[in-house]
Amino acid sequence: xxxxxxxxxxxxxxxxxxxxxxxxxxxxxxxxxxxxxxxxxxxxxxxxxxxxxxxxxxxxxxxxxxxxxxxxxxxxxxxxxxxxxxxxxxxxxxxxxxxxxxxxxxxxxxxxxxxxxxxxxxxxxxxxxxxxxxxxxxxxxxxxxxxxxxxxxxxxxxxxxxxxxxxxxxxxxxxxxxxxxxxxxxxxxxxxxxxxxxxxxxxxxxxxxxxxxxxxxxxxxxxxxxxxxxxxxxxxxxxxxxxxxxxxxxxxxxxxxxxxxxxxxxxxxxxxxxxxxxxxxxxxxxxxxxxxxxxxxxxxxxxxxxxxxxxxxxxxxxxxxxxxxxxxxxxxxxxxxxxxxxxxxxxxxxxxxxxxxxxxxxxxxxxxxxxxxxxxxxxxxxxxxxxxxxxxxxxxxxxxxxxxxxxxxxxxxxxxxxxxxxxxxxxxxxxxxxxxxxxxxxxxxxxxxxxxxxxxxxxxxxxxxxxxxxxx
Numbered sequence: 001x002x003x004x005x006x007x008x009x010x011x012x013x014x015x016x017x018x019x020x021x022x023x024x025x026x027x028x029x030x031x032x033x034x035x036x037x038x039x040x041x042x043x044x045x046x047x048x049x050x051x052x053x054x055x056x057x058x059x060x061x062x063x064x065x066x067x068x069x070x071x072x073x074x075x076x077x078x079x080x081x082x083x084x085x086x087x088x089x090x091x092x093x094x095x096x097x098x099x100x101x102x103x104x105x106x107x108x109x110x111x112x113x114x115x116x117x118x119x120x121x122x123x124x125x126x127x128x129x130x131x132x133x134x135x136x137x138x139x140x141x142x143x144x145x146x147x148x149x150x151x152x153x154x155x156x157x158x159x160x161x162x163x164x165x166x167x168x169x170x171x172x173x174x175x176x177x178x179x180x181x182x183x184x185x186x187x188x189x190x191x192x193x194x195x196x197x198x199x200x201x202x203x204x205x206x207x208x209x210x211x212x213x214x215x216x217x218x219x220x221x222x223x224x225x226x227x228x229x230x231x232x233x234x235x236x237x238x239x240x241x242x243x244x245x246x247x248x249x250x251x252x253x254x255x256x257x258x259x260x261x262x263x264x265x266x267x268x269x270x271x272x273x274x275x276x277x278x279x280x281x282x283x284x285x286x287x288x289x290x291x292x293x294x295x296x297x298x299x300x301x302x303x304x305x306x307x308x309x310x311x312x313x314x315x316x317x318x319x320x321x322x323x324x325x326x327x328x329x330x331x332x333x334x335x336x337x338x339x340x341x342x343x344x345x346x347x348x349x350x351x352x353x354x355x356x357x358x359x360x361x362x363x364x365x366x367x368x369x370x371x372x373x374x375x376x377x378x379x380x381x382x383x384x385x386x387x388x389x390x391x392x393x394x395x396x397x398x399x400x401x402x403x404x405x406x407x408x409x410x411x412x413x414x415x416x417x418x419x420x421x422x423x424x425x426x427x428x429x430x431x432x433x434x435x436x437x438x439x440x441x442x443x444x445x446x447x448x449x450x451x452x453x454x455x456x457x458x459x460x461x462x463x464x465x466x467x468x469x470x471x472x
Contacts, residue, residue: 005031005416006031006328006331006332006335007413007414008301008305008306008331008334008335008413009033009034009306009307009308009410009413010034010307010308010309010324010327010328010331011033011034011035011036011068011274011276011307011308011309011411012027012032012034012035012036012309012314012324013035013037013038013309013311013312013313013315014035014036014037014050014054014314014315015038015312015314015315015316016315017314017315017316017317017318017320018314018315018320019046019049019050019053020053021053021056021057023320023321024053024057025057025060025061026321027314027320027321027324028057028061028063028065030321030324030325030328031324031327032065032324033065033066033307033410033411034065034067034068034191034307034410034411035050035054035066035067035068036067036068036070036193036309036311037050037051037067037068037070037189038070038311038315039071039072040070040072040075047069047183048187051067051187051188051189054067055188064403064406064407064409064410064417064418064419065410066190066191066407066408066410066411067189067190067191067407068189068190068191068192068193068217068411069184069187069191069192069193070193070195071173071177071180071181071192071193071194071195072174072176072177072180072195073172073173073174073194073196073219074112074168074170074171074172074174074196075111075160075195075196076110076111076112076115076160076161076162076163077110077111077158077159077160077161078103078108078109078110078155078156078157078158078159078160078161079100079101079103079108079109079110079111079157080102080109080157081102081103081104081108081155081156082102082103082104084157085154085155085156085157086103086104086105086154086155087105087153087155088105088127088149088153088154089105089149089152090150090151090152091148091149091152092105092148092149092152093106093137093146093149094107094108094134094146094147094149095107095108095144095145095146095147096108096115096116096125096145096147097109097116097143097144098113098116098142098143098144099113099143103157107144108155110161112161112168112170114168114170115145115161115163115166115168116139116141116142116143116144116145117141117142118163118166118167118168118169119136119139119145119163119166120136120139120166121136121137121138121139122137123135123136123163123165123166124136124150124163124164124165125147125162125163126161126162126163126164126248127155127159127160127161128153128155128156128159128160129159129160129162129244129248130162130247130248131151131153132151132152132153132155133149133150133151134147134148134149134150135147135148162245162248162249164223164248164249164250167224170196171202171205172194172195172197172198172202172205172206173194173202173205173206178209181206181209181210182209184210184214185209185210185211189214190214190404190407190408191214191215191216191217191237191238191408191411192206192210192214192215192216192217193216193217193218193219194206194216194217194218194219194236195219195221196219196221196245197218197219197220197221197222197225197232197236198224198225198228199224199225199228199231200228200231200235202218203216203218203232203235203236204235207235213380213402213404213405215237215238215381215408216236216237216238217236217238217239217240217274218232218235218236218239218240219239219240219242220232220239220240220242220246220262221242221244221245221246221249222245222246222249223249223250226258229262229265230265233265233266233269233271234269236271237271237272237385238266238271238272238274238306238411239262239265239266239271239272239273239274240274240275240276240309241258241259241263241273241274241275241276241305242276242277243255243259243275243276243277243278244276244277244278246258247277256299259275259300259303260303263275263300263303263304263305264303264304266389267347267389268347268389269347270347270355270356270359270382270385270386270389271385271389272306272307272385272388272411272412272413273304273305273306273307274305274306274307274308274309274411275300275305275307275308275309276308276309276311277311278293278311279293279296279297279300279308279309279310279327280293280297280310280313280323280326280327281293281312281313283317283319283322283323283326284312284313284317284318285317285318286319287318287319287322288326294330297327297330297331297334298331298333298334299334301330301334301335301338302334302337302338304391306388306412306413307411307413308327308331310323310324310327339393347359347360347389347390354463354464355382355383355463356386358383358452358463358464358465358466359383359387359389359390359452360390361466362374362387362390362392362450362452362466363392365450365466366392366393366394366450369448369468371449371450372394372395372442372443372444372447372448372449372471373394373396373397373437373442373443373447373449374387374392374394374395374396374397374449374450374451374452375396375397375398375399375433375436375437375450375451375452376396376397376398376399376451376453376463377399377429377432377433377451377452377453377454378398378399378400378405378409378463379401379402379405379454380402380405381400381405381408381412382463383452383454383463384398384409384412385409385412387415387452388412388413388414388415389413391413391414395414395416395437395440395442396414396416397415397416397418397433397436397437397440397442398412398415398416398417398418399417399418399419399420399429399432399433399436400417400419400420401420401421401422403419405417406418406419416440416442418436420432420436426453426455426465426467429451429453430451430467430469431472433449433451433469434449434469434472437449437471438471444471445471445472446470446471447470447471448468448469448470448471449468449469449470449471450466450467450468451466451467451468451469452465452466453465
């Protein structure tokens with residue numbers, strides 16, 4: 001069994017530091033609910049091995065584990081540089097060329113030749129997560145642009161380039177992403193994260209390439225996405241607050257406020273929210289975090305995040321298991337405090353208003369009755385997602401006949417997902433809910449529970465029944 005469950009879910013990235021099944025199992029038992037496979041690194045063989053190892057661990061611990069495939073997206077990077085790096089001095093001029101060149105302090109190339117066509121005078125270019133800053137002073141399309149170095153430093157090949165002031169007309173899915181999606185579509189993956197989303201159509205395009213029971217996380221990394229965020233959250237199944245690129249493309253002081261705004265938006269729309277990037281960065285090397293990192297995780301929980309994510313901390317860090325344990329302990333403290341606040345959310349899930357109304361009714365029943373747990377039978381996981389955003393003060397059991405849906409619900413705040421074959425009658429749903437809740441040690445015979453389901457049972461989008469049931 002895993003450690004005593006917290007309600008906030010933990011996403012951990014798989015990498016060389018935790019690739020072995022034994023380490024993955026320790027991480028799962030320490031509290032990981034979702035394993036992230038980053039498609040910016042590795043190859044098909046290493047990803048297939050990661051998926052197989054996670055499924056092996058899932059079988060050993062006897063609890064569902066979700067796999068999140070994180071697509072690379074149109075990340076712009078610096079081309080090769082002679083000797084691997086060069087010094088860009090403040091005030092110097094450097095050309096960015098369309099044609100590939102071996103870079104130097106005088107000229108560099110990029111992985112996106114179209115950059116030359118889009119950049120305009122006076123616009124900023126940020127290199128290496130904003131550590132080096134350029135300003136466009138001259139354009140010479142289609143061959144080159146000339147920039148002045150406003151903040152200098154040593155530039156290494158392969159570092160990222162951000163253009164916060166430039167509109168890039170690029171598809172969210174690159175040719176590499178399309179190949180990766182084809183692989184994902186045939187694999188045992190549950191969630192797919194789409195990088196550098198700028199509009200709802202980006203999400204719709206990805207969805208058209210996947211089976212109906214895949215779920216999509218829209219990564220919010222660019223200011224343009226914030227301008228269209230309502231339509232994006234409607235199109236996606238979850239949002240990821242990808243604070244790394246957001247912090248490069250926007251003023252840093254705005255990022256915490258954006259995090260709060262997106263977490264609230266997800267709650268009111270019945271969608272999951274993941275907060276990511278450098279949450280326990282110091283534990284990549286150190287066995288203990290900084291106080292600022294502890295506060296960061298606690299605030300993410302209090303902001304209403306469904307999940308908090310570890311990246312390099314577990315992928316390449318020295319202490320992957322200890323990092324998971326630390327994240328779990330911080331979340332537990334934040335949740336204990338949150339429970340004293342009595343926060344409730346208004347959820348308006350537009351495609352299924354009855355579902356949202358019934359989820360709100362569960363909280364109303366809890367205010368009048370002594371209820372020990374809530375349960376839901378769901379074909380698609382939608383009702384569980386909406387119910388999760390109510391932040392109920394009791395455990396939430398989610399049953400589904402679809403194994404992929406069960407795993408997907410591992411991302412939802414406070415939800416304990418289980419596989420349950422499709423019943424024929426509501427009384428079978430009630431009996432199954434009582435049986436699973438007792439097996440998990442969450443209720444005893446005689447306890448009252450609230451159960452949501454739909455008629456006809458097992459049909460997606462048909463939640464229309466609320467029953468107060470006494471466990472036998």
